[in-house]
Amino acid sequence: xxxxxxxxxxxxxxxxxxxxxxxxxxxxxxxxxxxxxxxxxxxxxxxxxxxxxxxxxxxxxxxxxxxxxxxxxxxxxxxxxxxxxxxxxxxxxxxxxxxxxxxxxxxxxxxxxxxxxxxxxxxxxxxxxxxxxxxxxxxxxxxxxxxxxxxxxxxxxxxxxxxxxxxxxxxxxxxxxxxxxxxxxxxxxxxxxxxxxxxxxxxxxxxxxxxxxxxxxxxxxxxxxxxxxxxxxxxxxxxxxxxxxxxxxxxxxxxxxxxxxxxxxxxxxxxxxxxxxxxxxxxxxxxxxxxxxxxxxxxxxxxxxxxxxxxxxxxxxxxxxxxxxxxxxxxxxxxxxxxxxxxxxxxxxxxxxxxxxxxxxxxxxxxxxxxxxxxxxxxxxxxxxxxxxxxxxxxxxxxxxxxxxxxxxxxxxxxxxxxxxxxxxxxxxxxxxxxxxxxxxxxxxxxxxxxxxxxxxxxxxxxxxxxxxxxxxxxxxxxxxxxxxxxxxxxx
Ligand code: ATP
Ligand code: MG
Numbered sequence: 476x477x478x479x480x481x482x483x484x485x486x487x488x489x490x491x492x493x494x495x496x497x498x499x500x501x502x503x504x505x506x507x508x509x510x511x512x513x514x515x516x517x518x519x520x521x522x523x524x525x526x527x528x529x530x531x532x533x534x535x536x537x538x539x540x541x542x543x544x545x546x547x548x549x550x551x552x553x554x555x556x557x558x559x560x561x562x563x564x565x566x567x568x569x570x571x572x573x574x575x576x577x578x579x580x581x582x583x584x585x586x587x588x589x590x591x592x593x594x595x596x597x598x599x600x601x602x603x604x605x606x607x608x609x610x611x612x613x614x615x616x617x618x619x620x621x622x623x624x625x626x627x628x629x630x631x632x633x634x635x636x637x638x639x640x641x642x643x644x645x646x647x648x649x650x651x652x653x654x655x656x657x658x659x660x661x662x663x664x665x666x667x668x669x670x671x672x673x674x675x676x677x678x679x680x681x682x683x684x685x686x687x688x689x690x691x692x693x694x695x696x697x698x699x700x701x702x703x704x705x706x707x708x709x710x711x712x713x714x715x716x717x718x719x720x721x722x723x724x725x726x727x728x729x730x731x732x733x734x735x736x737x738x739x740x741x742x743x744x745x746x747x748x749x750x751x752x753x754x755x756x757x758x759x760x761x762x763x764x765x766x767x768x769x770x771x772x773x774x775x776x777x778x779x780x781x782x783x784x785x786x787x788x789x790x791x792x793x794x795x796x797x798x799x800x801x802x803x804x805x806x807x808x809x810x811x812x813x814x815x816x817x818x819x820x821x822x823x824x825x826x827x828x829x830x831x832x833x834x835x836x837x838x839x840x841x842x843x844x845x846x847x848x849x850x851x852x853x854x855x856x857x858x859x860x861x862x863x864x865x866x867x868x869x870x871x872x873x874x875x876x877x878x879x880x881x882x883x884x885x886x887x888x889x890x891x892x893x894x895x896x897x898x899x900x901x902x903x904x905x906x907x908x909x910x911x912x913x914x915x916x917x918x919x920x921x922x923x924x925x926x927x928x929x930x931x932x933x934x935x936x937x938x939x940x941x942x943x944x945x946x947x948x949x950x951x952x953x954x955x956x957x958x959x960x961x962x963x964x965x966x967x
Contacts, residue, residue, distance in 0.1 A: 476506050477615070478595060481546040482515050485553055486597055488529055494521040495579060496555075497594035497619065504590045507613065507628055508660065517555045518582050518594065522575060526555050539573060558582040564645040567681040580609070580621050587642060587649045588656065588668075589624040589634045631662040639671035647678040650712060651690040658694045658703025669710070676711035687716050688798040695757050701745035704761075708737070716798075719790050720761070722768035729777045733856035736767045743854030752846050755804060759811035759843070760850045762791040769965060782961045788813040789967040810840060811847050819868045827917045829871035834880040834916065841872055878919040882908045885915060887927045896931045907934050909946030 478486075478498055489496035496519040502512035519526065523540040533545040542555045560581050561570035576582060579594060586592040596602045596617040602610060609621040618625065622636050633653050635642045643649055650672055657664050664672065679687070694703035704720075707713040714721040723736030732739060743760040752760075766787025767780045792809040800808075814836050818824070824832075836844055845865060879885055882905075889908065892898040898907070911930060915922045921930075934942065943952070 476509055478506070478597065479515070479548075479550050481548045481550040482517065482553055483597060485517055485530075485544055485546075485555065489517075489519050489521055489526070489555075490597075492521070492525075492529055494519050494525070496521070497579065497596055499583070499594045500586060500591050503593045503595045503618065504624070504628070506595065506616075507593075507618070507625070515550060515553045517553055518558055518579065519555060520558055520577055520579075521555075522557055526557070540575075559585065561585050561645070567644065567647045567678050568683075570645075579606075579619065583619070583621055584636060586636055587646075587652060589622045589627045589636055590656075591624070592620075592622045592636050593624040594619040627665075631660070632665045633657050633660075633662050633668060634665040635668045635671070639668040640675065643671050643675045643678065647675070647681045648686055648690070650676060650679050650710075651682070651687065651716075654703060654706040654710065654712065655690045655693050655697070657706055658699050659697040661699055661702070664706070672710050672712075677715060679712055679715050684797065684799045688800060691716070691798065692754065695744065695761065696748075696754060698748060699745075700748050700757070700761075701741045704741040704744070717794060719765050719794055723764065726768050726771065727778070728767070729779070731855070731857060734854075736764055739854055739856075740764055742856070743851045746853040747846070747850040750846070750850065752850065753843070755807045755811070756843050756846045756850070758795070758804070758808045759791075759815070759847050760854070762794065762808065763787065763812050763815045763847065763851055765790045765794070765812070766965075766967075769967075782965075784813060784816045785958050785961045786965045786967050789962060793967075807840070807843075810837075811844055814840075814844055815847055815851065817844065817848075819864065824868065824871065826871055826875060829868065830875040830878060830880050830916045830919075833872055833875050838876055838880070841876075845869060879912070879915055879922050882912050884922075885911060885927065886922045886924045887911075887931070891924075891928070892931055896928055896935070898931070898935070903939065903942065906939065906942040906946055907931055910934055910942055913946050 482498055486496040486498070496517055498515065499518040500516045502515045505512040521529070523536060523542055526542040527534055527536060530542070530544045534542050536542045540557055544553050544555050545551065546553060558576045558579060558581065560574050560576050562574050563571045565571055583592040583594060596619060599612070599617045602617060602619065606619045609619050611618045611620050611625050627634050633656050653664055653668065653672055656662065694700055697703060704713065708721065708724060720737065720740065723740060726736040728734070728736060728739070734742060740761055740763070743763065744757055747757040747760040764783065764787065766783035766785070770780045770783040770786050772779050772781065788809050791812045792805055795805045795808060817832055817836070833841060849865065885908065889900070889904050892904060892907065893900060898904050911927050914930065921927070934945070937945070
């Protein structure tokens with residue numbers, strides 16, 4: 476691996492104009508680990524105006540003096556930042572002011588962890604003179620490493636630059652960055668850094684919900700989210716940012732489970748990551764049993780978790796909203812949590828049952844619900860869901876997906892009933908359509924115009940209660956009422 480040419484071009488242009496410029500930070504770390512860097516950063520002795528003058532046509536600048544240079548090629552943009560030292564932090568998050576410096580070493584010293592505090596040079600002649608003792612050559616790469624980053628990369632440890640306690644005190648986001656990096660890279664956290672992290676975990680309250688969310692997403696999307704959440708728990712960060720998940724720590728389950736609620740949640744997430752599932756499915760795997768601790772009751776010598784899916788849905792919604800996830804994600808994940816208990820058993824689930832399930836869950840969510848089930852079964856440690864049973868259900872559902880499962884897919888609509896069936900526009904019309912849909916869900920062959928018109932005329936004079944009972948709507952209403960009662964009982 477090497478520095479991509481877009482980044483090289485920028486560095487060379489700055490050098491030709493007489494400025495120092497290096498690739499720095501996370502991209503150097505990732506390059507040395509032979510991982511694909513998420514983004515490329517260049518640090519330079521040039522001031523923001525000087526950078527802008529060199530790239531007059533393609534940049535935008537932010538209020539902190541970072542200039543983003545746009546490129547054409549694989550790399551779309553590179554952040555070019557003037558060497559700086561962060562002067563004083565009074566709110567545990569933002570430096571009170573940014574001071575430029577002419578020293579690369581000072582710029583590296585303000586960075587959080589040793590593995591993030593290295594720079595990469597394109598040439599060795601000049602840097603040899605200036606950085607002599609701090610230079611490490613790895614194949615063709617010239618690395619400037621004043622704080623022992625390479626040694627820590629080899630030892631796979633996250634270590635603060637300088638005194639950990641001070642560094643966390645300056646900026647509490649680093650608490651979470653430490654855990655996130657450990658999870659992403661499969662590293663451990665060095666002893667003193669870890670001790671400071673544990674001691675200062677409560678400071679995470681100073682960090683905005685959006686930044687916490689971004690770091691959590693990175694943990695969830697990493698290869699090792701289980702270890703990430705174990706770190707969060709052990710350091711005392713979890714109880715501050717996701718107390719609902721902490722409630723599951725040490726909570727034993729019933730005889731079908733080997734793990735506590737917390738262990739099961741993060742193992743389910745781990746499998747979801749292993750199978751490459753989406754952010755939504757991973758979040759659902761993490762949160763699907765979030766309602767269990769509050770609904771756990773003793774029955775005989777076992778536990779029950781009655782209604783944990785309903786309670787958990789509301790809790791998942793609250794958690795995700797609090798962490799400022801988008802409405803789409805909140806909706807999707809809580810919907811998956813709501814339906815994660817769906818029942819299936821070869822030989823017991825009929826085709827009509829599969830159609831009803833598909834109707835409740837929605838065609839667009841079904842694949843994700845199956846994925847959630849796979850991750851969740853694997854994460855229980857006693858997998859009883861053999862894949863063939865899930866495949867059987869998928870087969871049924873695929874078949875069902877070809878058939879009508881919503882009123883809109885019926886062979887007749889409200890207009891037909893008004894024009895040809897002598898109905899008036901009224902809520903009753905919806906009741907009749909729902910009753911017709913219930914029949915079609917049982918037997919898709921009945922989805923024919925003539926048959927439905929005839930059935931509609933038979934249903935025309937049924938009283939409202941009876942119609943309701945005939946339609947899916949009635950069941951759904953009952954379900955809603957039940958949910959309301961449960962939510963009131965658990966005050967969620
Ligand atoms: P990612 O792989 O997610 O990009 P990263 O470590 O590169 O991880 P960035 O947010 O891209 O993270 O930041 C780039 C570099 O800036 C870091 O490697 C680090 O040197 C420095 N940095 C970022 N955030 C902080 C912080 N809160 N405190 C100190 N240094 C930071
Ligand atoms: Mg980065």
